Amino acid sequence: MSENDTSITVCPRGPLLVRGDFEILDDKGQPVPRTRETVALCRCGASAIKPYCDGSHKLNGFEKNR
Amino acid sequence: MKIPQHRGPVSSLLLQILGQNDLSTDLTELNEVATQALSDSDILCDEDLQLCLFALYELHYGGFERVSDQWEWHPGLLAFRARLETAFEARLRDAVGELPAIADTADQVAAQLFELAGSSTGPSVSEFVLRHATVEQVKEFLIQKSIYQLKEADPHTWAIPRLTGRGKSALVEIQYDEYGSGSAGKMHSELFATTMAGLDLDSQFGAYIDEIPAITLASVNMMSLFALHRRLRGAVAGHLAIYEMTSSIPSARYARGLRRLGFQSPVTDYFDEHVEADAVHEQIAGRDLAGGLIEEDPELGPSIFFGAHAVCFIDDLLGRWQMEAWEQGRSSLRSKELIR
Known part of the structure; x- marks a missing residue:
């Protein structure tokens, strides 16, 4: 897959859905363990498995009144 | 799997006929007892x-x-099945009632489905497992789930060749993950078998069939009903969307409940995996699968939302069934006395 096929979808009231060819690095530049091709990245800040989403945005009303 | 034990006159006759293997074309008696x-x-x-x-x-x-x-x-068995399916589908449609107005953009469809998924008022089995369930109750909960989870994703796979475009890509993307993204031993059904084995349960599909009550069978039969009929392909999408949207948060509770009882990886892997996986799948299922299908063919809308509402209805009943039994200090499985 070429870089051009990588996409980030901003899910309303939810995570960033990232598809394609990409790497997730921590602050030391080390790869964050990843077990699936398409990932959901936490946007609400409440996930217990950051950087990934765990659905917590549904409990904390993230962006609910936007 | 082994042939189940019968539960009344119709299943008695049906299982006897299946076991004879003579492919008899005379199913008159079977149809008569079913009519009754x-x-x-x-x-x-x-x-x-x-x-x-x-x-x-x-x-x-x-x-x-x-x-x-x-x-x-x-042909005779298929005709017989159609009679049961007609009654079952009518019962589900009756329970679901009139559908609300359905959005026509993927974003709005996803929002409607998320709202529906979050609207359940039933008792929370996951809260109970998190805080109170005993090991015996968790075993029972796993037995109830096993009649689907040991073939997790299989019913929805039937819909793949019936879809096109963005909806089809979305379903394949979800199913690829369900089947372990090509890694042997990582299929969700296999992770569930590992969880069962960790609690000393038999992880062969159907091992506990005789203990599984009708309402649980209805929940898996509903999936097969949707999955095996092209005209209900939308319902498969709606069903899957709600399943994914009601999974991450409960799965985290089940994993924590198991840890509270002293279990750890790999026993907890099935539920830990579903926290992350279904937070991805619910977005894909709502926006790209259900939403994508409706944008491509708005006529699928009622079918998608019928499937979504039907699963909410059945899951709510199933949750009540389980919690009522536990609150009354009894098992939610079929009583051992009923099983010969």
Whole structure:
């Protein structure tokens, strides 16, 4: 897959859905363990498995009144 | 799997016929006893009829030991199954009632489905497992789930060749993940088997069939009903969307409940995996699968939302069934005395 096929979808009231060819690095530049091709990245800040989403945005009303 | 024990006159006759393997074309008596049962009972929670549907559908999946594969496309059996399906679908449509207005953009469809998924008022089995369940109750909960989770994702796979475009890509993307993204041993059904084995349960598919009550069978029979009929392909999408949207947060509670009881990886892996996986899948299922299908063909809307509402209805009943039993200090499984 070429870089051009990588996409980030901003899910309303939810995570960033990232598809394609990409790497997730921590602050030391080390790869964050990843077990699936398409990932959901936490946007609400409440996930217990950051950087990934765990659905917590549904409990904390993230962006609910936007 | 082994042939289940019968639960009444219709399943008694059906299982006897299946076991004979003579591919008999005379199913008159079977149809007669079914007519009686269909007029006398509510098919949704009728042990006899739900077991019949389960057995007829299972012919399309793994089949039964010592039962001919030829039965799968036997015209008489298919006609018999259609009679049960007509009653079952009518019962589900009656329970769902009139559908609200359906959005026409993927974003709005996803929002509607998320709202529906979050609207359940039933008791929370996951909260109970998190805080209070004993090991025996967790085992029971796993047994209830096993009749689907040991073939997790299989029903929805039937819909793939019936879809096109963005919706099809989305379903394949979800299913690829469900089946372990090509890594042997990582299929969600296999992770569930590991969890069962960790609690000393038999992880062969169907090992506990005789203990599974009708309402649980109805929940898996509903998936097969949607999955095996092209006209209900939208309902498969709606069903999957709600399943994914009601999974991450409960899965985190189940994993924590298991840890509270002293279990750890790999026993907890199934539930830990579903926290992350279904937070991805719910977005894909809502926006790209259900939403994508409606944008491509708005006429699928009612079918998608019928499937979504039907699963909410059945899951709510199933949750109540389980919690009522536990609150009254009894098992939610079929009583051992009923099983010969």
